[in-house]
Amino acid sequence: MSGTTTIARREIASYFNSPVAYIFIVAFLLSCGTLFFFFERFFAAGQATMRGYFALMPFVLSVLIPALTMRLWAEERRQGTYELLLTMPFGDGELVLGKYLAAMAVVSVAMALSLPVPLLASMFGRFDAGVIVSEYLGAMMMASAATAIGQAVSGASRNQISAFMATVLILLSLSLLSQATTWIELPLWLAGAVNWISLAYHFSSFARGVIDTRDVAYFALLTAGCLWVTTRLLSTGKWS
Amino acid sequence: MIEVSGLVKRYGSFAAVRGVSFTVDTGRIVGLLGPNGAGKTTIMKVLTGYHRPSEGCAILDGKDVVEDPIGVKSMVGYLPEGVPLYLDMTVTEYLGFIADARGMSGPGRKRSLDKAIDDCGLSTVAGVRMERLSKGFRQRVGLAQAILHDPAILILDEPTTGLDPNQILEIRSLILSLGARKTVILSTHILQEVEALCSEVLILNEGRIVAQGSAAQIAADMQGDERLECLVKGSGKAAAEALRLVPCVLSADPAGVAAPGVERLRVVAGHGDGDTAAEAVFDWAAANGAKLLEMRRERLSMEDIFVRLTGEESRR
Numbered sequence: 001m002s003g004t005t006t007i008a009r010r011e012i013a014s015y016f017n018s019p020v021a022y023i024f025i026v027a028f029l030l031s032c033g034t035l036f037f038f039f040e041r042f043f044a045a046g047q048a049t050m051r052g053y054f055a056l057m058p059f060v061l062s063v064l065i066p067a068l069t070m071r072l073w074a075e076e077r078r079q080g081t082y083e084l085l086l087t088m089p090f091g092d093g094e095l096v097l098g099k100y101l102a103a104m105a106v107v108s109v110a111m112a113l114s115l116p117v118p119l120l121a122s123m124f125g126r127f128d129a130g131v132i133v134s135e136y137l138g139a140m141m142m143a144s145a146a147t148a149i150g151q152a153v154s155g156a157s158r159n160q161i162s163a164f165m166a167t168v169l170i171l172l173s174l175s176l177l178s179q180a181t182t183w184i185e186l187p188l189w190l191a192g193a194v195n196w197i198s199l200a201y202h203f204s205s206f207a208r209g210v211i212d213t214r215d216v217a218y219f220a221l222l223t224a225g226c227l228w229v230t231t232r233l234l235s236t237g238k239w240s
Numbered sequence: 241m242i243e244v245s246g247l248v249k250r251y252g253s254f255a256a257v258r259g260v261s262f263t264v265d266t267g268r269i270v271g272l273l274g275p276n277g278a279g280k281t282t283i284m285k286v287l288t289g290y291h292r293p294s295e296g297c298a299i300l301d302g303k304d305v306v307e308d309p310i311g312v313k314s315m316v317g318y319l320p321e322g323v324p325l326y327l328d329m330t331v332t333e334y335l336g337f338i339a340d341a342r343g344m345s346g347p348g349r350k351r352s353l354d355k356a357i358d359d360c361g362l363s364t365v366a367g368v369r370m371e372r373l374s375k376g377f378r379q380r381v382g383l384a385q386a387i388l389h390d391p392a393i394l395i396l397d398e399p400t401t402g403l404d405p406n407q408i409l410e411i412r413s414l415i416l417s418l419g420a421r422k423t424v425i426l427s428t429h430i431l432q433e434v435e436a437l438c439s440e441v442l443i444l445n446e447g448r449i450v451a452q453g454s455a456a457q458i459a460a461d462m463q464g465d466e467r468l469e470c471l472v473k474g475s476g477k478a479a480a481e482a483l484r485l486v487p488c489v490l491s492a493d494p495a496g497v498a499a500p501g502v503e504r505l506r507v508v509a510g511h512g513d514g515d516t517a518a519e520a521v522f523d524w525a526a527a528n529g530a531k532l533l534e535m536r537r538e539r540l541s542m543e544d545i546f547v548r549l550t551g552e553e554s555r556r
């Protein structure tokens with residue numbers, strides 16, 4: 001377990017030693033803020049709700065999380081420090097978990113810094129605090145799954161750019177899938193299946209203020225599954 | 241102590257190491273020598289648990305690299321080829337991270353850090369970001385990283401590349417002092433380094449051990465033919481023909497014109513026959529009134545032996 005904290009501490013230091021963390025946080029706040037106030041017309045709508053703010057979250061996270069995760073393994077490979085890490089007495093699980101926690105720490109800082117938006121908005125009307133809590137929980141769960149997916153892709157990539165592009169592609173597809181069911185007429189069972197694997201679909205109930213165990217389980221399983229895949233990628237590298 | 245037996249490592253269909261066995265006792269320094277692609281680095285990667293063997297096994301102080309990789313990693317200090325470093329960190333931060341990774345804490349951690357920084361001559365750059373360090377300093381940081389936890393086994397992939405002659409001497413004496421108490425395996429291209437440091441040498445080519453023993457022993461075994469180069473005034477061809485009749489001479493050939501009227505002659509004699517061949521050349525010249533302007537014994541250097549050994553192997 002101490003290996004996990006050692007890795008997490010180093011990764012967090014490296015995020016904040018470079019512009020990556022700051023750019024991520026600023027980009028996150030800006031994109032959520034501008035999209036919300038200008039495109040979702042919060043003031044014109046005249047409703048005391050943050051749903052517009054969170055409706056865009058799947059897309060914002062799909063583009064920004066990959067920027068955070070692309071370096072996790074691809075950069076270690078480029079620098080050659082991959083070999084250093086894998087010859088230190090760390091378990092594969094510790095390495096993967098440590099890196100996941102570090103990326104999530106940066107996401108948490110960004111989320112925490114976005115809190116003033118709902119707080120300020122609450123001055124204009126009576127907001128349902130429960131809904132906002134559920135929305136933040138959903139956003140964190142979705143970020144967690146996206147981070148785990150991004151780490152797995154980075155683990156399979158030789159360079160950061162391809163890791164970034166591939167992760168964006170995967171996350172956007174997973175988010176847009178649920179839209180597809182509204183655009184095309186699909187048999188009910190297929191539409192259900194498509195919705196079930198969609199990130200945005202599971203996020204949407206959180207955004208409505210509903211915490212459903214099925215959605216929690218979906219994100220938790222996706223996170224755990226991708227972290228596990230990453231550890232497998234590390235071990236197969238040793239045998240090939 | 242390192243015991244490797246029947247080690248095979250394949251990358252896809254390519255076999256980088258093809259059945260290598262050797263043993264290194266504690267207190268010995270063994271050098272791995274070989275051209276690029278001979279399998280030196282692959283053997284080191286298997287010993288450090290970075291790669292798993294395809295066949296055979298490697299046991300370090302009783303721990304198998306496949307069954308107890310974490311146990312092996314804890315007691316091995318490894319300097320990988322190319323010295324990977326986190327360039328965004330300072331020397332102290334980096335070594336601190338390594339100390340944490342090695343599970344060190346308390347006053348022992350501080351003592352080890354100070355000692356490694358001191359031993360590798362890093363005190364002047366301790367607070368410098370590593371992206372600003374010269375190659376020599378980076379190499380020393382890599383070495384400090386490897387010896388930080390006072391490992392029982394040290395595996396060093398080309399430990400002196402990029403260092404200037406003074407630094408090379410410093411690092412060599414550091415390795416020698418460490419080698420008295422530890423098991424050390426190092427790889428190098430520099431043959432003098434092997435002679436200066438190693439009690440034993442393994443020469444590798446195409447994934448196999450082609451020679452094994454102390455440097456002096458291998459040199460004696462490989463010395464082989466002796467060569468003479470002569471400058472003769474007059475016809476080199478006639479000289480060559482006459483010299484071929486001398487029993488110890490393996491071959492004598494004209495090797496071109498050195499200056500107008502002066503020809504070069506190359507004479508090869510068997511192992512240990514250099515003196516006899518040189519005498520024969522002199523006798524021939526004296527008997528025939530030929531004018532010998534120069535006669536030079538070419539001794540096969542370690543480099544030549546190495547090139548020949550590994551070069552011949554690869555043509556087979």
